């Protein structure tokens with residue numbers, strides 16, 4: 001109907017003057033959008049989406065064929081996305097608490113399971129309280145504006161995730177961007193920021209493109225010296241970094257020095273969706289009053305809450321899953337290095353195979369899929385020019401044989417395309 005009316009309006013028939021005018025505007029918009037899309041294709045940065053016809057897991061079936069594909073590109077670090085107990089918990093929550101709340105939290109969207117999950121998250125991170133969001137993207141866009149005023153300052157690593165960058169854009173604090181993990185630059189910026197009332201250093205705990213881990217010990221020392229608070233985004237750390245999977249702060253022994261943690265329920269913790277902030281109680285109380293993505297967006301659906309809650313139970317019972325993932329990461333990293341590849345980062349299940357050339361990364365990723373290995377090539381503008389790579393992500397549910405097949409395929413494909 002809409003299309004027919006628009007076409008009529010474009011032809012000047014039947015829809016009246018205002019419709020014809022908006023038809024012309026729409027035609028202009030379409031031309032502009034098509035040009036922009038063409039530019040993206042021309043720049044070689046078009047992102048196409050492969051359709052998966054099975055559950056998320058180490059082995060996938062792709063729509064239109066491709067069964068038995070070994071998957072190395074999900075953030076399913078602990079393999080909980082399709083864990084039978086996680087699925088059962090979701091079904092039980094769905095049956096008991098319904099499909100959804102049809103409401104934001106403060107009107108009539110809070111159930112006992114939301115409160116229980118918030119308590120569990122705070123307990124897991126050893127913090128005072130926690131608040132749930134529909135995603136960590138929302139948690140990141142909701143925190144800075146609620147917390148910081150024009151009297152304050154935020155100091156952000158230049159390679160922080162897009163959602164931190166957007167969250168900082170939304171706030172009125174004074175903004176400082178320090179060079180990636182460069183402590184000299186952070187110190188210089190902290191000195192400059194002494195004139196403000198409050199300073200907040202914001203960093204990813206683990207950076208998703210490089211698999212590198214923020215030098216939190218040094219960051220916390222500088223924060224102490226220059227009277228600043230530390231915020232970390234733990235999306236690629238929660239559940240598996242540190243002796244009991246608490247994250248980067250546990251790994252680096254600074255759990256008592258990091259004030260605020262944002263993280264996701266959509267990666268290692270069951271992979272469904274959702275995010276959270278955990279930290280001091282007055283901060284969480286303030287977010288419930290002021291944080292816009294929390295106040296003006298629907299509550300997390302019960303099935304999603306059920307998944308995350310069960311994932312946390314499994315992690316708090318034992319760290320066997322996280323240890324298994326760490327062993328597989330080690331196996332992949334050492335075998336790839338022995339084969340002659342350069343893998344960025346250290347000890348993290350994000351294993352970027354550094355290739356340099358964008359075309360090489362894309363052709364090799366395609367050829368890996370022909371050999372049944374699903375990996376993704378990243379190039380500019382997602383990563384800096386000349387630093388194209390194929391990102392491999394290891395999961396606890398990969399078998400040793402899966403890892404070895406991946407290394408063999410990389411070796412064959414790398415030789416074929418001159419990367420080795």
Ligand code: PLP
Pocket residue numbers: 134135136137138140161163204208233235236263264265266273274275
């Ligand atoms: N922060 C980081 C570092 C991420 O990698 C992501 C997801 O890609 C997010 C935040 C957003 O998380 P969510 O998917 O829960 O919105």
